[in-house]
Amino acid sequence: MGISAKNKIPLSCLSPRQLIELDACSRCGECMKWCPIYAVDRSEDLIPGNRIAALKKLLKSQHGLRARLFAGDRFSKEQVDRLIEVLYECTACGQCHFVCPARIDTAELWEALREAVVEAGLGPLPNQAEYLRVLKKYENPFKEPQENRGLWVPRGLEQGTLYQDLPLITQSPQPVLFYLGCTASYNPEINLVAQWVANLMHKAGVKFGVLGNQENCCRGKLRRMGDGDFAAKAIENIDLLNSLGINTLVTNCAGCYKTIFQDYPRIKEINFKVYHAIEYIDMLIREGKLQLVNPVPVQLTYHDPCHLGRHNGIYDAPRRVLQAVPGVELVEMERIRQNSRCCGMGGGLKMGFPEIQALAAAERIKEAERTGAAAIVTPCPTCFLGLQTGAAKAESDIRVKHLMELVNLSVFGQ
Ligand code: SF4
Ligand code: SF4
Incomplete structure (x- = not known):
């Protein structure tokens, strides 16, 4: 049995550029060599080029001339279900975009296709739908x-x-808002990282405040999983943030950073600058407002979070901060910067495929182990948690560290 007419995937979710991109894939297979998810789940359907080809076929079957001639019902429900599944078995890490000779912006394409399948009532997957309901x-x-x-x-x-x-900040206006996000607000381990950032900002003399109970989720996961409510929910947040009279927003979360810095302005103008905490701390160090005086002797390797690195080009600031900590020796992994291997935490993959996330993170941990470093460090709370899962999966002794801990130790001592 095929899918019904009401499950027709709307092309309106795709931009003209994205419709062209569907045709631009030559199935060269380059993305296959780099995809962190295909590396741990060798299903041919997962290869980004194959996924594009299959989705293009499905869209043609629903919208093309053939659809008009033959009522467009060439796909069985099982085939469509599998297509939707592979669309969500992906972290939207963007690695396939960076290695694609045709420069297909896959991270954006996957999100647009997710929005389209959600609108058609075909996505997201049940675990992800439950996650969004709770959110x-x-x-x-x-x-x-x-x-x-x-x-x-x-x-x-x-x-x-x-x-x-x-x-x-709503009672005592300040020029800078420290925006925590959900994980830092409620997870004690990540909240400690937020406290380190707050202590460092105070030490540097930054005038800032928080929203406390008035802070909302950034709602970025809605966008990542294609939920059509994202725009309306984002506008609620934009209006709140725009009303605060701040000139700067600093967030410790790479996911919140991407959402506020990249997704919000596409929906409505924002009237403040947005920094990830590691960029902001880098700036404070370079301005001489923070002195990293205490040595932290450790050899470590650095994990580029997708939302900071590939998605936003923040590669140098965290490395500068690391190198400013006396005693730290940085040894790089094989895959770094735009080729950094994703830890599996993005794009809602963990909610739908927790075992695949653990395997992907374990691969990253094995790469870190090959450097001989004692620790792997990252400035993203989500990667920090994901890499911990990976270390457990790989039964590795390597320590997983948040970069702010090192800065905190160097500025304040024990
Ligand atoms: S690298 Fe680009 S062109 Fe090659 S198969 Fe992948 S998506 Fe298609
Ligand atoms: S975005 Fe990342 S996980 Fe998804 S298909 Fe591309 S390389 Fe694989």
Whole structure:
């Protein structure tokens, strides 16, 4: 049995450029050699070029001349289900874009195709749909109450890990907003990283505040998984952030950074600059506002997060920060910068295929091990968690570190 007419995938979700890109793939196979997911799940359907060919065929069967002549029903439900599955068994890491001779912007293409299949009622996959339902209901993926979102500030002060109180920016306007995102707000391990950033910004004399319980999820996962509510939800956030009178937003999360820096302005203008925390700390160090005085003797390797590296070109700032820490010796992996191997945490893959994420991250850990480094370090909380899963999967002794810990140790000592 085929899919019904109401499951027709709307072409309106694809830009004219993306429609051309579907035709531009020559099936050269270059992307196959680099895809971190195909590397751990050798299903031919997953090869980006094959996926493009199959999706193009499906679209033609629904929209082309053949569709008009033969009622467009050449695909069985099983075939369509498999196509949707492979569309979501992907981290949208963008590696295939960077190696593609035709320069097909696959990361954008996958997201647009996801939006189209969601609109047709064919996606996302059940686990991902549940994740998005929870996200929309609770404003975070952890089912935590909104009134607990700002609790980390009094808790950090009480525990002595947060050195200074943080003003609520809605009550006491400040030029800089520190935007945490869901994981840093609710996950104690990642929240500690946020506290390190706050301590460093205070030390450098930055005037900043937080939104506390008024902070919303950035809603980036809606965009990554093709949910059509993204634009409306993003506008709610943009209006809130634009009303604060800030000139700068700093976020510790690479996913929030991509969403606010890249996706929001495509929907509505934003009236502030956006920095990832590692860029901001790099700037403070270069301006002489932070002194990294205490040595941290460790040999480590650096993992480029996709949302900072390939998607936003932030390769040098984190390496500069690392090299500013006395005692740190950086040894690079084979795949770095635009060819950095994804840890499997992006694009909603973990929600749909947790085992594949663990295997992809384990591959990254094995690459790190081959450098002989004692630790792998990253400035992204999501990669930090993903690499921990990978280290467990690979039964590796390598330590997974967040870059801010090293900066914090160097500035403040033990
Ligand atoms: S690298 Fe580009 S052109 Fe080659 S198969 Fe992949 S998507 Fe197609
Ligand atoms: S975006 Fe990344 S995971 Fe997805 S197909 Fe391309 S290389 Fe593979």
